[in-house]
Each structure stands twice: as C-alpha cells, then as structure tokens.
Amino acid sequence: MAAKILIVDDEIRHGEVLEVALAERGYEAASVNTVAKALAHCATQPVDVVLSDLRMPDRGGQELLKDLKALRPELPVIIMTAYASVRGAVDLVKDGAFDYVAKPLDLDDVVATLERALKLRAVESENARLRSELEGRYRFDNLVGESPAFRAVLHQVGEVASSRASVLLLGESGTGKELVARAIHYNSPRRDKPFIAVNCAAIPEALIESELFGHVKGAFTGATGAREGRFSAADGGTLFLDEIADMPQAVQAKMLRALQEQRFEPVGSSKSVAVDVRIIAATHKDLQKEIAAGAFRMDLYYRLAVFPIFLPPLRDRIEDIALLATHFLAAAAPEMGKRIRGLSPEAVQALRRYRWPGNVRELQNCMERAAIVARGDLIGPEDLLMFEAASGAPDAQPRLEADLDTAMSRIEREFVLNALNETGGVQARAAEKLGISERSLWHRIKKFAIKVERVAAAKDD
Template sequence: MAAKILIVDDEVRHGEVLEAALAERGFEATSTNTVAKALTYCTSHAVDLVLSDLRMPGQGGSDLLKALKEQQPELPVIIMTAYATVRGAVDLVKDGAFDYVAKPLDLDDVVATMARALRLKAVESENARLRSELEGRYRFDNLVGDSPAFRDVLRQVTEVAPSRASVLLLGESGTGKELVARAIHYNSPRRDLPFVAVNCAAIPETLIESELFGHVKGAFTGATGAREGRFAAADHGTLFLDEIADMPLPVQAKVLRALQEQSFEPVGSSKSVSVDVRIIAATHKDLQKEIAAGTFRMDLYYRLAVFPISLPPLRERTDDIVLLANHFLAAAARDMGKRIKGLTPEAQAMLTRYRWPGNVRELQNCMERAAIVARGDLVGEGDLLLFEATGDAAAMPHTLDGDLDGELARIEREFVLKALKDNGGVQARAAEKLGITERSLWHRIKKLGIKIDKVAGAGDG
C-alpha cells in the first residue's frame, strides 16, 4: 500500500511538481500551500508523513511542527529549507522533526530521507502494537480464577506491582509463575521498559555468569566480541530469574552483590556497570531445604524474598478448573478459526476430578489438543487426553512428594512414545495425535532422547 505524503509549500507550482515526482516514485502525494490547510487535511485524512517548507508567509514549518506534535506526535515531519536557513532546520530537528532536506531538492535524497522516516514509523507502530498486546495479555483481569486461593494471589500481585520491591514466586511447575511475573511488570511503573526472562536451569553452569552479566572480548575462549548480559538488557525494567534455585553458588554471590549495589562487572572486566533493575525470582523448589543443604545462599534468599507469593497448585483451585478450561479452549478455538462453544457436563466433571500434576500448563495443553480434535461445537470426554484416561489412574499419586519434574518427564515420554508407535514413527501424524506442532514434537523427541528408528519396534532407546 502506497505511503500517503502531504506536501506543504507556499509556492504552489513547486508543491505540484514535487507531488507529481513522488507519485512517479510510488507514493500517494497531496500538496497544500498553508499551515492551516495542512492541519485541516491531517485531521480529516490518513497521512503517513508530512514534507513541509520551513519559511512560508504567516505561519511556517515551525508552527506546523509544533501543532502536529500536539495533535499527532507519531506523525513524522521532514523540513525543506534553503541552504541559508539550515540552522533553523537543525533546531526544528531538535524540537521533533525527523530530518531536513536542503533546497534545491535532490529527489533521490528526499525519497531516501522519507524512506528512513517511514521505516522508523513502522517499527514504532509495531512496537506500540506489541506493547499494547502484551499489556492486554497480562492485565489482572486476564489472570483467570475465582477460588479463594487464587484471589489471595491476585490481591498480593495488586499490592506489590506498583512498588520496586523484589518478588519471590513459589509454586510447583506449571502453576503460572512467569505469567504472574509478567503481570507484575506490565502493571507497574516499568511497564514501558524491558521485561527480560532468564531460565537459570536451562543455561549451562559455565555460561550463566556471562549470560547474566555479559563479557568483554577475550574474557574466555570463544569470546570473540563483547556481549551485553541480561542485567544490562533489563536496565530500568524487570529481570525475571526463573528456577533461581538451580543457579550455581558462585553466581549467586555475584547476583547478591548486583542486587545490593545495583552494579556489576562483566566477565573479564574490572569496570563496574550501574543498573536499575527490579528482580522477580521464581522456583518450584523448597528454598529452605536448599539453604539447609548448602546449595542456596541464605542472604540471597532474604534479598529476593522481600515479597514472597505462593502460587497454589491447580488441584487446590478446583473452582477455577472449568473457568480456566473454557478460557484456554476459547483462545485455542479462536486461533484455529473453529467455532467451539465450550465443554459438555461430562467433560467438565472429568476435568474437575483429575489431579493435574502439570497444573495450569497441562490444562492449557489439554485444551489446545481438545480444540484440534473436537468435531462438534462442544468438547466431550473423548476429546480429552488425560493421564488417568490412559488406564494408569491407580499409579497416580494423590500427593506428589517426589520429583515432580521427573514424574512429568516420564508421563511426557510415555505419551510421545505411544503416539509415535501408534503412527508407525511418522512424526507428522504423531504430532497431530498429540495436538502439538511437528516442530514441538521434534524438540520433545530430542529432549527425551527417543530414537525414532526404534519407535516402531520394541525399544525406545
């Protein structure tokens, strides 16, 4: 779609010539000869860029820029000026004009300057759209739940969000700790600044210090250039340290110092870097046990746990299960372009009876799969893939006192293996059966160490 350009020049003939020249270059150009007419036009028409002369009788380019910055601050303005008045144009750039072009005009220079302005406008518009989408996604009213346990979480999130206090989120895997962390950020004064998430368990011990604090060129073998760390990337925003209990002790010491002093040294550097970062940390482990075992620093715990929030497992939020299921089902159906009204009473009862070892994350995955396989406008029992539905209900513990992540990995492995075997090792069909993408299935196969050449036979590697 052609960009819409408004030319403002008191020399009517000059404006018309430029209008025609820009039209030949693929722009949709219109010209006018006064500031008043330009402002009226911008009010009633969509305009992507304004190209204005600096000096005109009465009101000039500076008056137009000032008015547009008040009315449409996102609209780029380029000033046309004779060489004798370049200084005035430079002052206008300081006041918010995108750039200036000198008269007599070089059309290639004009078009190149316009292209830069339009690219920047497009990037800013996309960033604003994404920011609005993120803020909408993490509004408090999108944290779904009406159970007393979850209402208590919402109350705490509402209390702590406006502050700069460190927050420690505690809860089993899949309870929505990152969702809550993002909700805190996007409802805080830092909402327009970076939210940087780091999964401490997913980064090798040898790399985590560099990942968090960056490094200088030559700091270690393979450091061919300087690299900014996550603390610096989150400056003035929020840094989310997920699975903080898996952070190595030496790195915990450096994180503690960074929190206390709001400064750190990149790996291989003796120069301190100052930052203003709010920390939200999360873990599914019992940090008191980790402290007793000597694997987590007590002083770091107290620095992080200024405002601890415990997220209840889904089995303790029975009243929320159907609410959440309908929420996830509606989102999945909308993304797939399917018309699904909801769940049958039998399906609702089945979901409520289930223990949800994978918590909210497992429920979301279950609803996404159900939306794929559902043939009617209601999801029934046959559309739900649950652990208990495999016939191993007796093996499902009512309390999970062991390794939850290990148990979930075992369940996931069984599901993937069964889907692959049922479909002769064909990943596309297995992925469809599981209700996930083929790429997602490939990542799971790699993570779980499944050998495809043995799947259709007796072994699984």
C-alpha cells in the same frame, strides 16, 4: 496501499509540482500552503509523512513540528530548506524532526528520505501493536480464577505491581509463575521497558555469570568480543530469574551485590556498570531447605523475598479448573480450525477429579490436545488424555509413558497418519475425517515431517 504524504509549502506552485512528482513515484500526495491548513489536514485525514518547508510567512516548519508533536507524535516530519538554512534544519532534527532535504530538491533524495521515514514508522507501529498485544495478554483479567486461593494471588499482584520491590514467586512447576511475573511488569510503571526472562536452570554453570552480567573481549577462552548481559538488557525494566534456586553459589554473591547496589562488573572488567532493574525471582523448590543445606545464601533470599507470593497448585483451586479449561479451549480451538462450544458436564467432572501434577501447564496441554482430537462441538471425557485412571479414586494418577508434551505429540502424529492411511493420502478427505481444515492438516504434516506419498512407511518409522 500508497503511502500518504502531506506537503506544506507557502509557494503554492512548488507544492503542486512536488505533489505531481511524488504521485508519479507511486505516493498519494496532497499539498497545503499554511501551517494552519496542515494541522487541520493531519487532524482529519490519514497522513504517513509530512514534508514541510522550513521558512514560511507567519508560521514555519519549527512551529508545525512543535504542534504536530502534540497532535500526532508518531508522525515523521521532514524539513525542506535552502542551503543557507541547513543549520536551522539540523536544529529541528535535534528537536524531533525525522530529517531534512536541501533545496533545490533532488527528487531521488526526497524519495529516499521518505522511504526511510516510512520504514521507521512501520517498525514503530509494529512495536506499538506488539506492546499493546503483550499488555492485553498480561492484563489482570487474563489471570483466570475465582477461587479464594487465586484471588489472594491477584490481590498481592495488584499491591506490588506499582512498587519497585523485589518479588519472589513460590510454587510448584506449572503454576503460572512467569505469567504472574509478566502481569506484574506490564501493570507497572516499567511496562514500556524490557521484560527479560532467564531460566537459571537451563544455563550451564560456566556460562551463567556471563549470561547475566556480560563480558568484555578476551575475558575467557572464546570471548572474541564484548557481550551485553541480561542485567544491562533489562535496564529500566524487569529481570525475571526463573528457577533461582539453581543459581550457582559463586554467582549468588555477585547477584546479591547487583541487587543491593544496582551495579555490577561484566566478566573480565573492573569497570562498574550502573542499572535500574527490578527483580522478580521464582522457584519451585523450598528455599528454606536449600538454605539449611548450604545450597542457597540466606542474605540473597531476604533480598529477593521482599514481597513473596505463593502460587497454589491447581489441585487446591478446584473452583478454577472449568474456567481455565474453557479459557484454554477457546484459544486452542480456532488454531486447530475447530468450532468447539465447550465441555460436557462429564468432561468437567473428570477434570475436577484429576490431581493435575503438572498444574495449569498440564491443563493447557490437555485442552490443546482435546481440541485436536474432538470430533464434535463439545469436549467429552473420551477427548481427555489418560483420563481413564482419573475416573476412579480422586488421587488416581494417569500413567504417562514420557513427559506430557512428548505423549501428546506422539498421539497427534498417530491421528494424522491413521487418517492419511485410511484416505489413501488424500489430504482433503483426511482433514475432513479429522474434523480440521486442510491448512491445519498441512501444518501438522510439516510439523511431523510426514511424507504423504509414503504414508504407510511413515507409520513404521
């Protein structure tokens, strides 16, 4: 689709000539000769860039820029000006104009400036779309649950979101601590600033200080240049420190000072850096035991636990299991090319009997796998991974050969291989047999690096 350019020039003939020239370059151009007409056009018609003369009778480019900032703040404005008025155009750029082009106009220069403005607008539109998508994804109503235990969590999240207080999220692995941390951020005044997540358990001890606080060139062997840390990256926003109990004690002392003073020194530097960062920390460990064992600083604990929130395990949220399963299934089924209308009563009963040692994360994986293997439009107990054991005593635990993700990947690969073997490698027939689209099957063939022409051999790899 051609970009829409609005030309504003009181010299009607000049505007018309420029309109034709831009149309020949592939743009959809229109021209008007007053600021009032330009504002009316922008209020009723789609416009991607405004190209306006600086000096016009009555009202000029400066007044147009000011009014457009109120009416369409996302709209780039390029100022056209004679060489004698370049200083005025530069001042307008400082006030928010995208750029200026000098008269007499060089069409190549005009086009190059338009393209830069259009590229910037595309990036800003995409950023706005992604921000809106993130905010939608982490709205409170996407934290699914109606149990009293989870309603208490939602109430606490609502209370603390608008404050500056540090938050400590406690609970077993898989209970959704990062999801809650993001919900707090995206429902706070910091929503337009960065949310930076750091898993303290995943960073080698020798690197975590540099990862958090950055370093200067030459601070240590291999530091060939300066590097910004996560604290600086989160300035104005939220820093989520997952698995905080695994932070080395040497770094805990520096973390405490950074929290207290909102200042820190990058590794190898004596110069303090000031930041405005909200901390949300999380751990599945008992920090009181870690403190008693000398593994975690008590003063850091109290600094972090200004507002502690305990996330209950899924086994204590029985009322939420069917709701969560339906929520995850609704998200997974379209990705698998399936139309699944829900879960059978028997499947819901099996889900509620199971103890869920992996909590919400395990349930999500279970629903994704069920969407893959389901042959009909209703999930039954036979579609649920390792639920034979769960059909007995409530405390029965399924025996997993490895971690859940590995087991699911192995099963999914076997399903694909078996279908391809049984259909002689004909992907259309294999997809039909699996109950998925050909595109979905192709995605899995690439994911598992299956060589379709040697399907039988692939099964033995």
